[in-house]
Amino acid sequence: MALTIAAVVVITQIPTRLGLDLRGGSQLTIQVQPTAAIPSISERDMEVVQSVVEGRVNGLGVSEAVVQQLGNNQLLVQLPGVSDPEQAERVLGGTAQLEFRAQRAGTDQQLAIENQVLQGHLGEQAALQASLPEGASVEAETQVRIERLQSDIQASEAAIANLFEPSSLGGDQLTDAIAGTDSAGRWVVSIRFNNEGGNRFAELTKAIAGTGRAIGIFLDNRLLSAPQVNVQYAETGITGGGAEISGSFTAESANELAIQLRGGALPLPVEVVENRTVGPTLGRDSIQRSLYAGLVGLALVLVFMAVYYRLPGILADVALIIYALLTWAAFNLLGVTLTLPGIAGFILSIGMAVDANVLIFERTREELRSDKTLYRSVESGFFRAFSSILDGNVTTLISCLALFYFGAGLVKGFALTLGIGVLISMFTALTCTRTLMFLAISLPQFRRPSLFCPGLSSVRPNPVRP
């Protein structure tokens, strides 16, 4: 009982997470392509590519976007409610573009202002995204606001990029970037260039050292960092092919910058190899249809159980409703993302839950027919059905495990909901139904075998086994 109430609380408090096929959005699989220079992709490379892709995804301004590693050379990107999947696909593909550019003379004030404007937009965007209900579809009005904000941000970024001169010092000349601490214990990012890059970097730094102009480090045309060059390098520039970027770094921000820089230095092209996009209206439509189908199916099952199994059937119906609530609550608690096949898995697990009850009741009937008392029949009905229930559920769980382990995307969702459902159904069949049954036979008005097995009265002995 307490569990049921808790389940209802959970369902109302924690929203159900809906998959992209239900709420609308794009799911992209990105494959990292090995090149002649890098024939095999290491884990470190993947981390770096992931950070590049994450940077691009953030640039899209989609709330609750997810980037996950998939296997050893793929990334899965989920973009809920993305309004322009073509743009997303274009932005996410391609090799990272890292550039070190010199700030144009006399743009200090402009840079500060543009930066402030951009920060303002980004703050507003973060606040807006935080205020959105998680997992739900976005209203049209908010969608317009999000899109306007997004174009403002892009305009700001373009304006900032315009304040820097184009340059020929790019990611292909950067060999490494590592976060570390300097002698004073502050966090810094050390970068290293190859020979050619070292020379160009020296030229670049010589030109701007001491002028108050900054080096703009751009990844995919977005400013990552704009360090200034100390006046002592005005004579020769920073030579030797290496430099340290210092500033108000924390361990985290230094690491992030280092990974982004490495990402820019990695000439690994990425390609979008799978795109699954569902329009928001279409998703809503399929939720309604599946829910409708599920409810109709469930209602049919409940009616059948009550008609065929009488009193125990009605008790099982109660247990089934408790089961459905518990499972739903478990999905919300565990943060299971519900997809269309996931809903199918849920509906199927209801079938499994019914099966456990059917096994028990059939067994109880048999015991009743062989002239046992009601109490003993119910007792041994549960006891004897247990081994069948266990075996049946374990074999289903084996299939679920295999699906979950090898499957991808939608398949995983199905395996997860069916698996959770099967586990909970064993629990409810063996505890809820049992408690209800024993409660019922402890009440005298229910203690009539005919309520349990039609065609069998309490007076007429039935010696014939079928």
Added chain:
Amino acid sequence: MKLNIIQQRRLWWAISGALVLASLVAMAISWQQFGAPLRPGLDFAGGTRLQLTRTCVTTDSCTEALDLSEVRQVLGQQGLDSSSLQVLGDDQQVLSVRTRTLDVDERTTLQSVLNEAIGPFDASSTQIDSVGPVIGKQLLVSGLLALLVSFAGIVIYLSLRFKLDYALLAILALAHDVIITAGVFAVLGLVLGVEVDSLFIVSLLTIVGFSVNDTVVIYDRVRENLKLSPGNHINDIVDSAVNQTLGRSINTSLTTILPLVAIFIFGGQTLKYFALALIVGFLAGSYSSIFVASSLLALWRERTGQAYSSDPEDVNPQPEAQS
């Protein structure tokens, strides 16, 4: 109702054999046509599918039907002659185009020329599925691997809980169910152009899980009866085990298939054939559990000289069987 499983076993085997044979023939024919036992869908073959809904659906003002010849003309101009077309939806205003794998630019161009020719389309009910050939292969391999691993897992589990011969016969019954389901879809692929995607592999795995459940319930009863009356002939034991569990077998199949029928009738496009595969598989599963797996067990025991159980494992209750 009482079924004579053993007496009429030749009949049951003949039915199963005929169905399996027909399924294999259907798969062979479709192998000749598509180079695969079933018509491979987008997930496995790779390609791009665009599903576009006309705006007039949302305002309920559709007057003219979609003109497929016009669509074909547009596709021809784009060099996509070999694409397949389908018109969907209650009022036939949804266009589904399947082409080879297109990149973003090709796809955007196609979308905009289609929009001009037969649109306008409602952007918020557009569906795009684009699968590269690498991913297609990956999905197929992982799906088949999942199927094999769960077969192996089930054999191991059942031989631990029962004995190896039960496990192997149960797998035989499973293979029967999977082949028949695949056969039905091979026929559907040949006749109606129904394609199989990764959800079909999911449905096969679910069928495996459920149908082994059916078989296990009967075998569980056989094992129990062997303990209770070790002196009886295996044929009688199997017969009574099947009949004792018959009510359960029918009711469970019924209660599982009811929601599936609901999904098949009312559910969305994606789930329709998924539900159908499950319905076919569960029906085959119930049949094979009741008629085939049971009678094969009896035959096996008889042929190997175990018609009367003398095995102490069968006679003495195992501790875990009672837990």
